[in-house]
Amino acid sequence: MKILYFDCFSGISGDMTISSLVDAGADKKILEEELKKLNMEDEYELKWTKVIKNGINSLKFDVVLMSEEHHHNHKHDDDEHSHRHQGHTHDHNHNHNHTHSHADGHHHHHRSYKDIVELIESADFSEEVTRTALKIFTKIGEAEGKIHGMPLDKVHFHEVGAVDSIIDIVGTSILIHDLGIDEVRSSSIPVGSGKIHIDHGVYPVPAPATLEILRGVPIAETNIKAELTTPTGAAIIAVLAEVFSSIPSMKVETIGYGAGTKTFKAHPNVLRVIIGDVN
Template sequence: MQNNDLSPNSASQGSPEGLFIDASRGVAGDMLLAALVNSGVSEDVIREPLAEILPPHRIEFVTENRRGIVGLGARVTTLENSPPHRTLPDLLKALEHPILSEGVRQKAEEVYRRLAKAEAAVHGIPEEKVHFHEVGAIDAQVDILGVLLAIESISPRQIICSSLPLGQGQVRAAHGLIPVPAPAVVELLRGAKVHAGSIGRELTTPTGAALLMSLASEQREAPEGTLLNQGWGFGQRVAPEDDPVNGVRLLRLQGASPTLGDEVLRMETVIDHISGEDLGGIVDRCLEAGALEAFLTPIQMKKSRPGHQLTVLARPGDESTLCAALHRWTGTLGIRIDSLRRSVLKRESVSIEACGETVRFKLAWYGHDLISSRPEQQDVSRLAESRNWSVDHTRQQLASAIDAYLAKSGQSRKSTFFGESQ
């Protein structure tokens, strides 16, 4: 899941909106697109840009009533009877059209790269060599870009989604019958909360998985807030009466928190048989293995023996890897593990040309406001040394450079998730 700061679509609306996506029955790109339109997003927000970017196609939103629930289905028709097998560079080239904002362009690239990375891992080939079949078709591109354009029009502060169902059985793909969940879906959902689902078919598609993994900041129940509207997006398959409705429900809420929340694991073990010199190396190895943070705390143990408590903070998906590593590296007999919720700011790393060199910056937002734009200390030191400047003077020069970068990219101290000024 991504840490995304998503702002309201209008400053006059007061408290910012949040989106909750109930994908517990399954998710696909067309279902997300239909749910967004059914929740109140104008169809023109989607149709007009895509008509300029993609080959000729037609998007139709069909009103359906399934088991007494009224929603929309998204149908895309194209002239591509036999669509070409597009590669990642082909998909990225379509994003160069000036009608797309920089934010939508970057997020679409993230979605495509996630899909390419998953397919590359499954087939054992470089990402640039992946030939997209279903994802490369025009209808899949409509789903991905349409969802991002629709969300940009809302500019929510936060997107939360439910646990995702895996499904079971088999599904026919370009390479023939493959097991459900599809191997690419499993790769895409690494680190996500999932459940098996009792239905013998594909429930989460690669496109749906890639979109939610790129957009949602966390997975949990619907957040508190004032309920503004709901939208239902139905898949093309009509589920039997005994199965849940084949649809995604989207809730639009007002009053979401200006910070993001996610879940981390705290892993702790007490050590009294390893030297301080070796313990320092273990902390470094934990960080290299994927820990979010690792540190030592001096403690007094039984019989007044001095020791250290090693604390490791990690993502839930890294629990087994780090547990095994800690047991091997320390020989500890036990590790305490508990789950914590944390409040975090939306963060982004950017590299800009400043003072003739490439400098990395970390940007952080609280709600609308860009409250931090810090250069990486290593880059500050390197630049100060190369120019024979003081550190203070170097930071002043870099402050001017980041302000110019923000202004040029259309961002400001009142920035939205997609980089648009309010």
């Protein structure tokens, strides 16, 4: 049986998931080809870079938004701890910052939960990829709806969060199925600590939507004052992982390291993925 183990010692985000899977041998050409089915190429481009995180050679994945090219330099600090919460422009996974951001002046390009479901369903992915992606999106949408006190069909994603999240979530679904994994397992999930600034004010870490998504998932204490796990990362784990444990007995085949944006003094900010065989 082929298993994939997420070793989330520094939390998890959507972009870290994609980069760790590709680093562990998933095919990024298949990812790029399949994502074209969404017909969103005019909105983004994908960027891959090799980075060293506290001595670990790891892969970094960025979704560069076309509409934001002009502030390219500070634009896409996209990783688990860099939600706009952290004062960065935005990140793959900050949907919860923007659940009602109609008020913030960006009236164009909002995507509702329903829009995203339609987009994914009409994209002609395999049934498994479609099903996995919708499960992950629904997990986020339901948590947002619950936190904000609104029904699922009223939940909206801010344009930036929507594009990033769609790519991260659909991309993760494509890669997981392409790898032919029989079972996904995971460590417990450190969420971070401290406070973050989001559109609605100053919030505790984990942000309410992240905590809601992780209901039923074991979370881990950490003294790092940062947001380690984003809603997208939380939803990926909540939907995909069937077992939570330390590294299981397995014959290790491939290992991948996916980099986050932030750098911490005491440990590498990476997500480690281990793929192998269990008899």
